[in-house]
Amino acid sequence: MSGIVLGDNQYGKAETHVVRVTRSGLQDEIKDLTVSVALAGDFAATHLTGDNSNVVPTDTQKNTVFAFARDGIDEIEDFGLRLARHFTGEFDAVERARVAIEEHPWDRIDGHAFVRAGSEKRLTTVTCTKQSAWVVGGLTDLVVLKSAGSEFWGYPRDRYTTLPETKDRILATAVTARWRYSSAEHDWGRSFTEARRLLLETFAKQRSLSLQQTLYAMGEAVLTARPEIVEIRMSMPNKHHFVVDLSPFGLNNENEVFYAADRPYGLIEGALVREHASDAGHAWE
Amino acid sequence: MSGIVLGDNQYGKAETHVVRVTRSGLQDEIKDLTVSVALAGDFAATHLTGDNSNVVPTDTQKNTVFAFARDGIDEIEDFGLRLARHFTGEFDAVERARVAIEEHPWDRIDGHAFVRAGSEKRLTTVTCTKQSAWVVGGLTDLVVLKSAGSEFWGYPRDRYTTLPETKDRILATAVTARWRYSSAEHDWGRSFTEARRLLLETFAKQRSLSLQQTLYAMGEAVLTARPEIVEIRMSMPNKHHFVVDLSPFGLNNENEVFYAADRPYGLIEGALVREHASDAGHAWE
Amino acid sequence: MSGIVLGDNQYGKAETHVVRVTRSGLQDEIKDLTVSVALAGDFAATHLTGDNSNVVPTDTQKNTVFAFARDGIDEIEDFGLRLARHFTGEFDAVERARVAIEEHPWDRIDGHAFVRAGSEKRLTTVTCTKQSAWVVGGLTDLVVLKSAGSEFWGYPRDRYTTLPETKDRILATAVTARWRYSSAEHDWGRSFTEARRLLLETFAKQRSLSLQQTLYAMGEAVLTARPEIVEIRMSMPNKHHFVVDLSPFGLNNENEVFYAADRPYGLIEGALVREHASDAGHAWE
């Protein structure tokens, strides 16, 4: 027992699913969020002796999410900041609060009816200490596909290489992108909309020699156009579409019929950072 | 052993994921389908003795899906008919072929790039015997929500009833609807678009006293407006949104803050049929 | 509107997750169930006018599941019968109640601690009308694999056939089996244990010429040995394990290295019935 120390630890309530309706007569607004809270700080006692005098119950965290939703949610980055600052401000033992939010999109049918707009989700992760705050925005499950303009060749070959080179393949991926803001005060909605637009536009227009090149170009487009974003991290699985060999059936296949595979898949991950960016602090950890 | 007989049986290749790109220079088209084939017929021998002389391999079924995709997919109902008729026409032992297709939607970004349009899927189930064909169209995972205009009251109460009556609740569901066509030749694309529009429109505009009433009204709207559709079956989970009690925190909650629950959920299923409709035959089984 | 009639319909609360602990000092017992209720009967009014005077709320159904659990769960078939008979007995409008239960298995660590025993689940579906009761038992997600003793050859070949014949393949599947009992009173626990044992044992010992033959032999073993079971229905996906071609790397592969594919997969479904079995009634529908 001696010689063993408690290392990094955190705890919180994960995936509180809150829906907030703002009513204004003819037209309602809805916000549909999954909120996860994680607190770090002076929690050695509960680990070592079961003394919970510093442990804000995760049930209380959930209640707080619902209570704060009553005053309106606005942009998820703002909601995350309110919550994270509350936990670090209210409880001495809480040295760091992280609030991660997924926003589920709805399209309007009419004033009081909505239809789910897709599986893509807007993300934020807000991290606050007693002194500082970091805001990361992002999106996930943005599924995109290029039917032309993608190549892959010039790679090293060894004993185990069988992949044929190609100057024309399908490129498909499900983008997860997270970007760090320079500060905790921005026009979050506009930043998100523009970052998303730049990611999509760059994916579409740039000829791709590798998924890495595409990832880099997408991140670069965001950093170039959005000065408030100082870093972007992306994860892009290569959702392989293999050309089906139809020659056994006496048929050619001019890159028209593809088998979409589930597993295994390539997974490309990369970050781009603005030189001289502010320190990332606790933004990502 | 004697006294035991083989009952209903079928087999086939499930979930062949085929993507078909139609190339025409400036603008590609894509079709993204998951195709499942199930064959029934004279298959007693393989069950009883392992004699496979009638068993079209599921691998062959998969190959056939890819080969047929080469000639273009067009509407999924047409593609299903071509495949199902092939299996019953080509193999004596195949008395009934069922082809079930899910179509995954994509929106265009530009001529050669696409973004996934949501989790909703268009469906068809085509069933052919050597003489006949039945076509069922449909959709699934159409997630909708009404923030107003939904009530639930007047239900029987017994010892176990605790639910409060409400004249104002959130109504949310994920619609699965399947509809049977009167024949195997229609303008499938237009029928689908209109049926979907009618389902959405009716969900939105009709005041709801129960999810059953909403389901019926949605089905009725489709049957009334689309003579080519003779029956519709719907499954609609009640995705409960519970009003959070904020009174312990000294806050009121005027139907604004909801907890979206996962399980348990209500599940409402119902069918509407046109009187004097043609016999459903093997359409659903 | 005229000329449209309400067809089959049912509704209920799905997936109420109840855990029942029976305490007896040194050693607790736990039962971990997911219970789904579906009621059919005189529910036209709510569909047509929103009159809910016959609609037992799904919330009440959930409450009833919890309340009935208090008196002990015993075998899931018994618990299903108690619940289904309650709904048909208590409410005039309920003509048919179906209760489907999944039981999640736990192994004991000690008197008060348990570890989840796997993903396999025991099933029952109990259906009651005001006069009769039908009990279906079963299991799902019983994943099994044969590394030898499986062949597949002698199948018809057409233009689209490329599959090589094999006298030695891996056979893997996830068994779902449901069996109908002759009446509503049996030693459910023993029947289940024996049926499961026979399914496993037959899968293991029988040389397989097709997955259909294996399915039939498994069902036949159950019907032969268990007179209380009059019908069995099985669904067995063929979880393909493909021999990896290592020859490009100068290596042979004597049926030792396999790629386990996710999709597409074969799907084999079949039923075996005892001749002169009692009528299935509402057991399956």
Next chain:
Amino acid sequence: MSGIVLGDNQYGKAETHVVRVTRSGLQDEIKDLTVSVALAGDFAATHLTGDNSNVVPTDTQKNTVFAFARDGIDEIEDFGLRLARHFTGEFDAVERARVAIEEHPWDRIDGHAFVRAGSEKRLTTVTCTKQSAWVVGGLTDLVVLKSAGSEFWGYPRDRYTTLPETKDRILATAVTARWRYSSAEHDWGRSFTEARRLLLETFAKQRSLSLQQTLYAMGEAVLTARPEIVEIRMSMPNKHHFVVDLSPFGLNNENEVFYAADRPYGLIEGALVREHASDAGHAWE
């Protein structure tokens, strides 16, 4: 463009599902693994210009997994080391290779037939640079439940606290544990078996005042008994089981009937480290 730099990046083939059968006449052995490879190193060129001359294709990585499996898999830690060392040794540009493996358990039915032993998986993550190697072992989805011996009280209360204190609750979780070994050569099988046994045993026997205390005790038991393990990190969701209030039905509930909730859930994460442990290097990152 100027002022933007490429940050951390890696890529590889994820989730290659390989099954290896070792044949020895009367009794086969199977190993069932999902293998994910991630390479980091000198990959700036492909990001910036699409020059792939350093990019070992993920397809080659997959081929390598299959080829290496032919020589036998043995313990997954060994297999991971062989693969990771191959990639760093074979390719100049690869500065760090990480191989993460999930092993799916099978129980034997007889010499050539197996049944899936549960959803729990054994894990390893092996990380190699050109000079060093780090091995992390572990497990995931070990679902456990205590029906007695768990309390939670003495926590701080604020405006949003409604949770009642309890001296008797159900404690259930799905353990993910990862532990770092002191070096790259150990009796992996024995270490795994013992670590798992200690985790289970401690969970069962220790009275719990908080899930954090239980987590710490479990980790401490492993570090105390297994000198080859120098650090352990655990993630344990609190799978809430709420006592159902049966009083509206005139029934008491002496901690016997529980509702098992899906979301939200508590999430407890913590690490324990041996003092003076060797540096973790790239083991976790």
